[in-house]
Amino acid sequence: MKRLFLLLTLVSLSLFTSKTDIFAAKKTDKVLSVTTADLIEMNLVQLKCSGLTNDFAKEKFAISPDITITKMVRKGPYLDISTKEQFKEGVIYTLTYGKTKKTIGLNTTFLVEQRFNDMYSDKKMGYTFENGNSTFRVFIPRGIKVNIVVFNKYDDENGQVIEMKNDGNQVFEYSQPGEMWGKYYGYQIIERSYSPGNFIPNMPQDTIFADPYGKINASNNVFPAKYRTLIYDDSKFDWQNTKTLGIDINDTIMLESHVRDLTAHPSAKSKFPGTFKGLIDAEVGGINYIKKLGVNAVEFLPLHDFANTEPPYKIAQNGIRNVWNVYSRNYWGYMTNSFFSPETYYGSDGSMDSKKWNGTDGKTVEELKTAIREFHKNGIAVMLDVVYNHISQYDVNSLKLIDYDYYFKKVEKTGCGNEVETRRKMVRRMVLDSLKYWMNEYKIDGFRFDLAASHDVKTVQTIYDELRLINPKVYIVAEPWGGEGASTKADFKKIGWSLWSDEIRNSIRGGNNRPTGPGTSFMLGTANNASGLINHWKGTTLGNPYQSVGYIESHDDATIGDIVRILSGAYSIQNADGSINRIKNLEDYLKLNPELINASKVGATALFLTQGPIMMHLGQEWARGKVTPDLTKYGIEELDNKGKLGSSSDNVVAFTPTPNSYSADNETNYINFDHIKLNQDLFNYYQGLIKLRKSESLLGNAKPEQVTILDNANKNSLGVIIGDKIIGLVNSDKTNKATYTIPTGKYKVVADKNKAGTDTIREVNGGEIIVEEASSIILIKL
8 A cells, every 4th residue: 555655646746747847848938049140231130040039129139339229020030120320341240139148240241242232443454555655454342552563574573563553443553654565464462451261272362463354364384373464465467358257146057166176186287286376277177177067157165365274183282182183184264264365375386384384475366366367258257155154263363362252152153163243343344345355356256155144134134235236146145054043044035145955955865964874865766755856946945046056065075976875885884894894996986887877867957957056066077986095195094983984074084985075185175087087978968967058048047937847656756847948857766767748849859868968869749758767858849
């Protein structure tokens, strides 16, 4: 009985204690904690809180010094505090609250942002020679003391140091009588109104940097690369009455190409390989090859001065240890240093020899202008691939030294570092000044904007409006993704830009940009997705036909040739035992089997039947492969994926196709023109399609209502009638024919399984037309 009583007593005490604890917990007051306090307007502070209740007034919030709170509004876990006085830049503000007077500092970055966004000057920047005076101007948003340093020679360690004057709008100026042609200069910030963080790469805060508006920079092949701006008169070039061509964008067939790809290989037969001069003098490569192919526009990978040299591989230097780029190079050029200077490595005396200076005499300017002039003489428009969304990471970059917070976004989303903030008025102005300079001084016909979605909508609109005032037919093409996503495809479409169409690329080639094994593709007849071509053939994918730039290969990722070799199983990236399958005979690898020749022709025809402009990548016309050579001759270490090839951009494995060749200044990228004969039949076919498209305005210029789609039960086949004149029929199915009924009348066949062009292959009558397996037919009504 005692034990029972004791047990009941314990249970009772336990229950009582539990109830007491529950009651006490319910009565415990929430403890307020302010985690962030941000100024979001001139008179508005926003607090992020935990433990915030509707009874927040009792917390006795106060802001010092000298700020009067006029109103507080709760929004969930946030508390908005309005104030009578406006906050001032440079003052340290503190919020106190609660019975214990907890404190937290106010984040007043908004004040700097507001000032940044309002800053503007319309003065000419850089070096100008006007009215007998040499004047230098540079915009330094938070500079206090800025010097210009003038050098007699590009490699002088010391120069004449002159303090510049602030005009009151943070434009620092210096002027002196007379011209200064042939001198070199840079700027140096001695004192700032803030303390910048560490630069990447590490460098002193007073490092001398090139003029961001410099028209030609001499660059030194060291890491980090350094630059001096040459004072050079670029106004005396003889254009020989040439001008931009004004080819309608719908009629353009753009060839994306790198200067060195076109000219560096010995088979190009140039006395100046890898240069602007080589574009003109090459007997086989360069402009002669482009003329032979027949395209009417060339789109050069970046020609703006860029950082060629990247950090040494696996060696820690200037705060960076490179474990990704075995070449320690940038080849493509998507690491811009200057938006105004051309790349001096492409000058006739350009070199990547260690510690050598390039661009010391300015003749690169003349050589590039000469190349453009000759392209125009031969009816070939010149476009530039421009990179305004980010700048170089591994050199002495002017914009980073001037003011990182001003020129770049707080959160970087390009994957390249240093995402440019075009919302700032002076940044937007610099981009526009650069574009206009290249149009006016170099007579550029158009631009392709790298990762264009990084740019804000106002900048996108301003580019469209102001460039068309100079040339109403200027080509303005977006790579409509990447970066912050400040602009969307819908924005570009509404404003009037043209866009790279990854939709048509994926419909024809397949969506795998870097395949590692067999897969499906319309070209190969394995995707059952011919209907995916309909909107592209009608020209309705992105609004007006001119707004969709059709392509199936670009510089990015694997080539179309390598993709079909891998997707079809003609090449496997690994052997049966899992080891890397290294290509033993390059020519055997490059030569397509009949099945892949047919598939490549079908893919080309499907592309050339799209409305709007067409873009090809150099070498697509013969299914080039980008195969990494023997690396031992370069002293380069392989980088693979744990003994496998993989699909990483940085993988460099000898005798294998590379998934991305951005760093390879060698035969991985250079066109070996002797290899074209391996797939001569495919080259001839592309050549014929180009000639045909240029001769028929309806191929590219037809309106949607002029296009009728011919469907078929075979899901790998599709047909189209354009303007009641041209009929295109494609069938990628390797085992089944496709049958179509076409309108009555007489037609000439200008393209079939074997050949394409403007010549009549044979004549046929309307009615039933059978398209053979893995083939195409284009007919023109007589």
